[in-house]
Amino acid sequence: MSVRVVARIRPLLKNTEIEKDRIIETYGEASDNKTTVRIPNPKVPAELYSFHFNSVYDDATQAELYDREISPQVRHLFKGFDVTIFAYGVTGTGKTYTMRGGKSLADRGVIPRLLSSIYRRARKIEKDTDGETQVEVRMSYYEIYNDKVYDLFEPPEQRTPAGLPIYDNRGKTVVVGLTERPCTSLKEFEQLYDQANVNRSTSATKLNAHSSRSHAILRVKVIQTTGDEVRISTASAIDLAGSEDNRRTDNNKERLVESASINKSLFVLAQCVEAISKKQARIPYRESKMTRILSLGQNNGLTVMILNLAPVRSYHLDTLSSLNFANRTKKIEVNEVENQPFYREQPVKNKAEGPKSSSMCAPSMNRQPLRPKMLSQNTHLQEVTANVVKPARQFSVYADQTKPPARPSTAANTAHVRSSHIPIKSPKRTSSEALPSFGRPTKFSRPNEPAKRPDLGLNKTAIEALIERKVNEALAERADQTTVSSGDPVSDEVQRRLDALEKKVDGQESERAEGLEYLLMAKQHQVRCEDASALKMYRLALPHFPGNEKLAKKVSALEKKIAVKQLERAVSAPREIVAYEPVERPVARRKEKQEDDESYHEVQDVVEHNDDEDEFAYKPRTKIRRPQTTNLAPHPIPSSHLATDGSPRPAIKHSPPPEEDEDSEDELANTLTFQTPRTRQLLDIINTKDVSRIKLLKGVGVKKAEAIVNCLCEPDDDVRVTSLGQLGKLKGVGVKTVQNMRSGLAAL
Numbered sequence: 067m068s069v070r071v072v073a074r075i076r077p078l079l080k081n082t083e084i085e086k087d088r089i090i091e092t093y094g095e096a097s098d099n100k101t102t103v104r105i106p107n108p109k110v111p112a113e114l115y116s117f118h119f120n121s122v123y124d125d126a127t128q129a130e131l132y133d134r135e136i137s138p139q140v141r142h143l144f145k146g147f148d149v150t151i152f153a154y155g156v157t158g159t160g161k162t163y164t165m166r167g168g169k170s171l172a173d174r175g176v177i178p179r180l181l182s183s184i185y186r187r188a189r190k191i192e193k194d195t196d197g198e199t200q201v202e203v204r205m206s207y208y209e210i211y212n213d214k215v216y217d218l219f220e221p222p223e224q225r226t227p228a229g230l231p232i233y234d235n236r237g238k239t240v241v242v243g244l245t246e247r248p249c250t251s252l253k254e255f256e257q258l259y260d261q262a263n264v265n266r267s268t269s270a271t272k273l274n275a276h277s278s279r280s281h282a283i284l285r286v287k288v289i290q291t292t293g294d295e296v297r298i299s300t301a302s303a304i305d306l307a308g309s310e311d312n313r314r315t316d317n318n319k320e321r322l323v324e325s326a327s328i329n330k331s332l333f334v335l336a337q338c339v340e341a342i343s344k345k346q347a348r349i350p351y352r353e354s355k356m357t358r359i360l361s362l363g364q365n366n367g368l369t370v371m372i373l374n375l376a377p378v379r380s381y382h383l384d385t386l387s388s389l390n391f392a393n394r395t396k397k398i399e400v401n402e403v404e405n406q407p408f409y410r411e412q413p414v415k416n417k418a419e420g421p422k423s424s425s426m427c428a429p430s431m432n433r434q435p436l437r438p439k440m441l442s443q444n445t446h447l448q449e450v451t452a453n454v455v456k457p458a459r460q461f462s463v464y465a466d467q468t469k470p471p472a473r474p475s476t477a478a479n480t481a482h483v484r485s486s487h488i489p490i491k492s493p494k495r496t497s498s499e500a501l502p503s504f505g506r507p508t509k510f511s512r513p514n515e516p517a518k519r520p521d522l523g524l525n526k527t528a529i530e531a532l533i534e535r536k537v538n539e540a541l542a543e544r545a546d547q548t549t550v551s552s553g554d555p556v557s558d559e560v561q562r563r564l565d566a567l568e569k570k571v572d573g574q575e576s577e578r579a580e581g582l583e584y585l586l587m588a589k590q591h592q593v594r595c596e597d598a599s600a601l602k603m604y605r606l607a608l609p610h611f612p613g614n615e616k617l618a619k620k621v622s623a624l625e626k627k628i629a630v631k632q633l634e635r636a637v638s639a640p641r642e643i644v645a646y647e648p649v650e651r652p653v654a655r656r657k658e659k660q661e662d663d664e665s666y667h668e669v670q671d672v673v674e675h676n677d678d679e680d681e682f683a684y685k686p687r688t689k690i691r692r693p694q695t696t697n698l699a700p701h702p703i704p705s706s707h708l709a710t711d712g713s714p715r716p717a718i719k720h721s722p723p724p725e726e727d728e729d730s731e732d733e734l735a736n737t738l739t740f741q742t743p744r745t746r747q748l749l750d751i752i753n754t755k756d757v758s759r760i761k762l763l764k765g766v767g768v769k770k771a772e773a774i775v776n777c778l779c780e781p782d783d784d785v786r787v788t789s790l791g792q793l794g795k796l797k798g799v800g801v802k803t804v805q806n807m808r809s810g811l812a813a814l
């Protein structure tokens with residue numbers, strides 16, 4: 067079965083969003099059964115893109131979404147399936163609202179409603195079985211913040227900076243040292259959940275006053291116990307942090323680091339989804355903790371993704387990218403396999419207290435091999451297991467007996483009975499791994515049934531003697547080893563040195579790793595054309611690479627680039643012409659431009675070969691000219707070319723001006739600062755987008771005029787050149803041409 071993808075479009079936010087800016091439309095066979103989202107092409111608004119999902123909710127209430135999408139999953143959960151529900155979307159699109167919701171009854175989100183359903187169903191099962199089946203609910207709640215895992219049941223001051231380790235256990239990612247709290251009622255859950263949410267990392271950003279800065283994972287374990295049969299299934303509800311465009315957030319240093327980490331993990335998730343959809347052999351799960359924990363497409367059970375979308379233009383590009391991601395996600399196949407019940411050994415002491423009070427220590431729980439999918443819907447399991455006589459207990463302490471006595475006939479019968487009903491075979495195990503003589507490896511008879519125990523020829527005293535002998539042997543062996551190591555002064559000395567060396571290297575490594583982390587973030591920001599954020603990250607990296615000239619140069623080049631951009635912006639804003647303040651003239655422009663070019667290539671290199679960054683070696687590269695396209699139409703506009711409202715910005719093409727113009731950039735910087743009547747006249751002519759008029763400008767032939775008009779002619783968009791700086795950056799124009807055009811105007 068595939069991941070179920072449902073899109074939820076949040077309503078317009080009062081005070082900040084208006085109807086006119088709505089760009090998303092939804093369609094379906096009926097008004098309560100929508101399945102399609104339509105959104106215009108940002109370049110060609112008349113062209114609509116359609117995306118089909120399992121369901122689409124437009125302005126839906128919390129109850130509607132829950133009842134139709136999540137409530138049906140509770141039944142599966144109690145049948146033994148693991149259920150994963152996760153909310154995905156850009157920051158401010160309503161993920162936390164969907165998952166957690168508000169405080170009022172109507173506003174409650176998926177999580178409190180899910181827990182309410184779980185408790186209701188649990189009570190019903192207990193009642194229907196006259197208490198024979200008991201249901202226990204335990205929960206753990208943690209967050210992944212800056213790629214580190216923190217227990218949300220622990221207050222932040224008790225956290226270790228490194229966070230909790232995770233490891234893979236037979237395909238399941240396990241967080242080590244996580245608190246698991248029993249939770250007997252909805253009220254108790256709400257208390258725990260609210261308390262834990264206080265520990266979650268949230269902050270105000272420009273786009274969301276309560277932005278989640280971490281991915282939050284709630285795991286609810288449902289343990290159903292009938293006699294000594296235990297069935298465990300888990301519901302995971304995940305509120306992912308939203309990706310952010312830092313040009314829009316005005317994030318400070320701390321927020322930027324968080325943001326880079328969020329964006330990185332979401333980037334890895336997108337890569338994983340792409341790799342799965344392309345059926346690639348390598349899925350890069352391990353590159354982020356979030357993808358390891360989410361295990362999309364790797365986990366068994368049922369997965370529902372809630373795609374949160376904002377309906378307005380300011381999210382246009384982000385919405386498109388989320389829709390594309392969701393479109394790929396819906397094709398991911400998940401193994402719909404339920405967790406099998408297992409049988410636990412009931413401690414004699416607790417027997418009288420009944421199953422509810424029995425301890426549920428994780429180590430005693432041995433899962434059985436998974437059955438193939440075709441059996442996953444078997445509803446007769448209870449019946450079958452009721453007929454099964456459990457095999458005799460086997461102690462490993464008997465392993466060194468010459469030959470274990472023949473297994474009691476009941477065990478053989480068990481295997482026979484089982485195989486006639488359910489051929490238990492894990493789809494993930496090879497036959498050699500399966501236990502040949504027992505249907506279930508973890509099933510033990512109760513200890514107070516001595517009559518069924520095999521006669522293994524050892525009495526209690528003999529067993530104790532055997533254990534004592536083994537323990538003594540092991541202790542003696544260890545004592546021998548200790549003597550050898552302490553008696554060797556050379557190895558002690560070597561060991562001391564090694565320890566010291568290790569510490570030193572560790573220190574350097576963590577220092578360097580932190581620096582590299584900043585560099586990587588800087589590169590990510592650069593890729594997204596967030597120069598200011600990139601600069602901040604480079605500055606943070608500086609102290610980690612003392613004396614690295616290349617890095618220092620990079621910082622100063624970026625500072626200058628930003629200064630020039632600010633200058634251009636100031637010039638293009640009409641009011642600021644009046645308030646013009648002289649800005650320090652950019653010096654050594656030629657050099658700066660070279661560095662810009664190089665950083666352009668480096669960014670590309672980092673995307674392809676991240677290893678380059680490890681050395682931070684500044685290798686001279688051959689200049690690669692970007693393709694000289696004359697028509698923009700077939701190429702998607704990169705997000706950096708679009709204004710925050712999704713419409714194309716005035717057609718500034720981020721390409722280096724032609725070689726001939728490099729020397730004159732200082733002069734252009736001069737002319738950028740104000741608009742003379744001649745400049746205005748020139749810009750007016752350019753903005754006519756009329757080839758016959760533009761070609762008359764000095765130094766402009768028909769070809770150049772056509773190229774200029776092509777740059778400006780985005781269908782249905784009024785792209786205007788508002789400064790000489792912008793004009794100079796159009797493809798094929800450059801500073802000299804601009805000067806020619808201006809000087810020619812005097813003669814017109």
Ligand SMILES: Nc1ncnc2c1ncn2[C@@H]1O[C@H](COP(=O)(O)OP(=O)(O)OP(=O)(O)O)[C@@H](O)[C@H]1O
Binds near residue numbers: 126157159
């Ligand atoms: N369906 C909805 N109905 C009413 N208000 C909503 C809805 N969805 C979201 N909102 C409002 O939109 C704002 C942003 O929502 P929310 O904080 O849930 O976004 P988010 O995607 O979790 O953001 P982040 O990733 O930054 O945490 C909140 O004020 C929330 O109340």
